[in-house]
Amino acid sequence: MKTYFKATRASLGGTWTVMVLVASASVACDSGSSSGPEPTERTLTVLYTNDEHGWLEEGSGTDGPAKLMGLWRNAEGYRESGDFLILSGGDNWTGPAISTWFQGESTVDVMNVMGYSATAIGNHEFDFTVDGLRARASQATFPFLAANIRLKGTNTSPDFATPYVIRNVNGIRVGLVGLASQSTPWTTFPTFVEDYDFISYQAALEEYVPQAWNAGADVMMVLGHICYDEMTALLPTVRNLDVSVLTGGHCNETVGTVQDGVALVVGGWQFAHYGKVTIGIEDETGEITRLQSSVRPNSGGSPDPGVQAVVATWQDAAAQELSEVVGYLENSVPNGSPALYNLITDSWLYADPTADIAMTNSGGIRQGLPEGDITKGTVVGVLPFLNTLVRLELTGSEVIDCLRSSIVVAGMSTVAGYLHSDGTPLKADSVYNVLTTDYLYSLGSYNFSLYDETAYNTGITYYQPTVTYLGALATSAADPLDRYLDHVPRR
Ligand SMILES: [Zn+2]
Incomplete structure (x- = not known):
């Protein structure tokens, strides 16, 4: 069935040298x-x-x-x-x-x-x-x-x-x-x-x-x-x-x-x-x-x-795309506000419906949203790094252990105990799909990599879900983003 010219391994024989990782x-x-x-x-x-x-x-x-x-x-x-x-x-x-x-x-x-x-x-x-x-x-x-x-x-x-x-x-x-x-x-x-x-x-x-x-x-x-x-x-x-x-x-x-x-x-x-x-x-x-x-x-x-x-x-072409309008705000949203943190982390869960919880650090969010048109460039200015989203599996107690004062969240809150968005308690032994950034995952001090060594890097840059989410909301001066913001602090 195989052609006469088919390569064979027969001539190789001997003991194989095996080297892995840049070898x-x-x-x-x-x-x-x-x-x-x-x-x-x-x-x-x-x-x-x-x-x-x-x-x-x-x-x-x-x-x-x-x-x-x-x-x-x-x-x-x-x-x-x-x-x-x-x-x-x-x-x-x-x-x-x-x-x-x-x-x-x-x-x-x-x-x-x-x-x-x-x-x-x-x-x-x-x-x-x-x-x-x-x-x-x-x-x-x-x-x-x-x-x-x-x-x-x-x-x-x-x-x-x-x-x-x-x-x-x-x-x-x-x-x-x-x-x-x-x-x-x-x-x-x-x-x-x-x-x-x-x-x-x-x-x-x-x-x-x-x-x-x-x-x-x-x-x-x-x-x-x-x-x-x-x-x-x-x-x-x-x-x-x-x-x-x-x-x-x-x-x-x-x-x-x-x-x-x-x-x-x-x-x-x-x-x-x-x-x-x-x-x-x-x-x-x-x-x-x-x-x-x-x-x-x-x-x-x-x-x-x-x-x-x-x-x-x-x-x-990408530089031109930056000027594309993806939403409209009547009143500016300052950096450090729950509304901004919630918008960004909620968009991650929107982009990945299999995820239960999103966790990122406030330091990766660099500025607020000004009033008026929101362009793709505005969002990239708020989230300017080339960090990518990592998906990992953590138990409820591991999620709690990974929380730091700088962490902002979606899918849960810690204001009145460790609760899901629907108000029910996080279960210590339940396994949750969690999104974070490759940056935080790489930092040993956050323990993410300690609890899931085989996390999946989605390759999706961390600002992309917010661009996608704003596009889906399709806000305008007649129906501004202000109406969709969640101002309730989660931490
Ligand atoms: Zn792949």
Whole structure:
């Protein structure tokens, strides 16, 4: 069933070197022949990012995609006609305004000009509904891959998900099979994906990887929006299916290793790192003679002019968006007021209906709302940092232990005991879905990370829900925001 040129692991043999977290591993050819002409090797170089989250601009811990492209050209020798394949593990968008305000269009524009060949479908690809994903898929010059999404109750892949593709690079036909996260039904808006099943990775791969081999692949890669623990759990399956490369995403990890004959790679997030996988294939036999994986920082590159120009266009568009009016206030709301704290934290619960409680620090709220028109720029001025929302699970007693005098809340109050919004007491042993910022989560003094080590970073900037909420209220001079404000202190 597999073509004659199919790459095999047979020539690799030996003991694998395993290194994880900004490491690389390589395996030398062990062909056993010490005489005769040197075999001709074809190579394939994969440059890989995941969880880009629309971080198109330089700053906040990333050099951005323009400098990454420059780095690929200068340090990695990338050229369009070379043996390169640029791939993504998904979650392309949802992040800063330059991405979110254009529902991913700007990110796809940048990825098009960078020459991406495929992306896995991340959970955030659904953040602007399935129609939003369809729009991005038709804009993209690359397919959105997932072999494990089915129309609910059927075995049919939906139109927006391509299970696999074959890409021809340097004479090597590369099979690329996608995997979406099985957590998607609760890591995007659940109603957006209620018509779909996200079936097991193993079942999907056992169905589609043989199809990709039959379609003429010489070497097989699985492009996954899956975490490192899920990748290692899948190793026996991908080995059985002769997959050479398994990529990951979603958990924002950095992994560059070869394990059990499979190259594993995860490139961090926000274009701050990238993964590199090198594959050598013996031309005549199709055997894999080289398999290397590493993850590298995006630093030291000079901006690629083509990518930089596209980013600049979207920076201008985002600057114009800042002036868009999203609401109207008759009377100003000062910073430090319960009305402001309640508006902001309530908007987080509005944006994430699965969350019970929102907790943030008053220090992240920098100014009040002036009277008159409220623009997107006004909201970004109130909440100016590039913090993202983190969702974690805490018991009632852990919530109480994480409270500090600087914390402001939604979904609960502490004025007359620890109460839910409906006045019933918080239960010490009940588990609550809690939203906070990645900033507070990173501070040990708040104990959030102590109580939930595996919190989920939504990638959503902390001002976005307020922009969305104000837009939904659609206030105006005739029906001002003042009528919707909650002035009752919660702390
Ligand atoms: Zn994700």
